[in-house]
Amino acid sequence: MVGIIGYGAYIPRNRIKVEEIAKVWGTDAPSYKRGLMLEEKSVPAPDQDTITMSVEASRRAIRRAGINPAEIGAAYIGSESHPYAVKPSGTVLAEALGATPECHTADLEFACKAGTECMFIALSLVEAGRIKYGLGVGADTSQGAPGDALEYSAAAGAAAFIFGKENCVAVSEETYAYMTDMPDFWRREYQYYPQHGGRFTGEPAYFTHITAAARGIMKKSGTSPKDFAYVIFHQPNGKFPFKVGQILGFNKAQIEPGWLVNKLGNTYSGSSPLGLTSTLDIAKPGDRILLVSYGSGAGSDAFIWKVTDRIDEVRDLAPKTRDILDTNKKYLEYGEYAKFRHKILKAE
Amino acid sequence: MPTPSRYWREIPQRYRYEASRCTGCGKIFFPPRLVCSACGSREFEPTKIAEAGKVMTYTVIHTPPQPFVDQAPYAMGIVELDDGVRITGQIVDCDFSELAVGKRVRLEFRRISQDGKAGVIFYGYKFVPEI
Incomplete structure (x- = not known):
């Protein structure tokens, strides 16, 4: 039997409300809220990115899995916002977890399904018997162009899953x-x-x-x-x-x-x-x-x-996703949000 | 700003919080040392520092060095971890009005700085409130 043996979530604390974005672009917030069924979105701080969120979500997954991270044979991150164009996110992740050096890693991209691709591959490698444990992470600090409909929804967060053949949740x-x-x-x-x-x-x-x-x-x-x-x-x-x-x-x-x-x-x-x-x-x-x-x-x-x-044994070993979503929130104004998301160009 | 090679050498501490414990007197060193400053022993065993502790002192930086200009103002603190090790780091995700001596914090993996737009991104630990 193969399956998920540990899982973890990470969401930045910063939020921006639909009204705050609509105010800047002169759009009708109630119609956006009604049309998209959206109230607010998470925003990464300048020191948070796909790699940092992946590390924290994966550490929570390891706590629930109760495994030695050195036994993770594959670590994959799916994202459309890898911090580097050339240099893997997965190497930082695996190194931070203590999964290196005997670990296969890759960065995957497929718009919003890169995370489940990682899960698919890690799960399959475990099932095939090629590795003992596999890690699949979906993480993004996605960007919407200023004033575009995507700006109201493009958010940040990460989820990590460890797959194995024993002690599945x-x-x-x-x-x-x-x-x-x-x-x-x-x-x-x-x-x-x-x-x-x-x-x-x-x-x-x-x-x-x-x-x-x-x-x-x-x-x-x-x-x-x-x-x-x-x-x-x-x-x-x-x-x-x-x-x-x-x-x-x-x-x-x-x-x-x-x-x-x-x-x-x-x-x-x-x-x-x-x-x-x-x-x-x-x-x-x-x-x-x-x-x-x-x-x-x-x-x-x-x-x-x-x-x-x-x-029932593992769910309390790491923060629950709704608790992360609902606590310690900080609401940003558009100016601070624009600074955090590098939408403001400074003189060189 | 560390060079890529110096950053690379510090990865075990910056990413995984690896330290060494003197087998002679038990003192923990972070980063590891070759000779124990307490008992002179050269025998150490690998360990990791505790990942949570309490703020001993803090300050808010308004005039930062160049790599941190965009982050100002930001809080720096000395934290006594639960194993007695004291380390310095940025305290983030915490409103300045909530900073206090004795406040519980834990380590979290964050971007520390970056070498301009084209250089290496430096990752490591910062402190966040323990919730």
Whole structure:
């Protein structure tokens, strides 16, 4: 049996409200809040990035896993905001955890699904018997161009999962991947902000891939929505996960524990993985959880997890995701936010 | 600003908080030393410093050295860790009005500085409030 043996979450303390951004650009905050079902988003401090958040989330995952980090045979970070263009994030992560030198590492990119890609690969290597433990992290300090719709949602956070064959907190019952070529969101080399296809990112992109992946994994496993206690879909805004859930036949109660986006924003590669951490925080032994990510470009990874008795032993060994989200918050004004996100150009 | 080679040599301390304990008298050194300043022993065993402690003293920097200009104002403190080791570091995620001697803090992995826009990014530990 292979599965998750430890998990951890990290979210920066800084927040900015939709009203604060709307005030600067002269847009109607209530309509954004209603349309996107968003209230505020997390903002990284200047000394926080994909690497620092990955290290902290992974340390929390190691605490829950109770393993010697030197036995982690692979460590992968999925992100669209790796701090270096050339130099791996994963080497810093593995070194900080004490997993080096006998460790395989790679930085992955696939818009918002790079995190579940890492989970997919690490899980598969453990299942194949190539490594004892594998670490998969989804982390981002994503950027939206000033005044763009993405600025209201692009946020920061990280989720880390350690996979192994013994002492699982959630066993992997099935995996499935669905992918096509889709120019719905991109960022070219040397460009600071991404571009996107507006409404094109919805129907043919997000909804097509997530519904196909969810139906694909349920068909492969012989399950239906009623077999799942909880489901997590990628959360680019508040509305999409509920709408795709309705299309597939899931109800609000199945979605809500992993639905963080209204207070967190879209953490890109960390989005659906963070939803899984908050769901594991409240799940009971025997619960079955469906996770379906989405990354523009485009594709969805789907996983079915079955929670074990060990969840009750480990969940309190590290901070719970909702607690991190709801405590020690600091609200920024737009000026400070613009400084933190390097939107202000200073004289050289 | 450390050179990349100096930064690299300090990775065990900056990333993993590795220290050494004198096998003669038990004193912990961070970073490790070759000779114990307390008993003169040259025998050490590897250890790690405690990852939480309390603020002994602090100050707020308003006129920082060049690599930290964009971070000003920021708090620096000397913290006595739970194993008795005292180290200096930045205290972040803490409003200045909440800084206090005796306040519980823990180590967290952060960016310390960077060598301009094109150089190496230096990572290490800072202190954050223990919640």
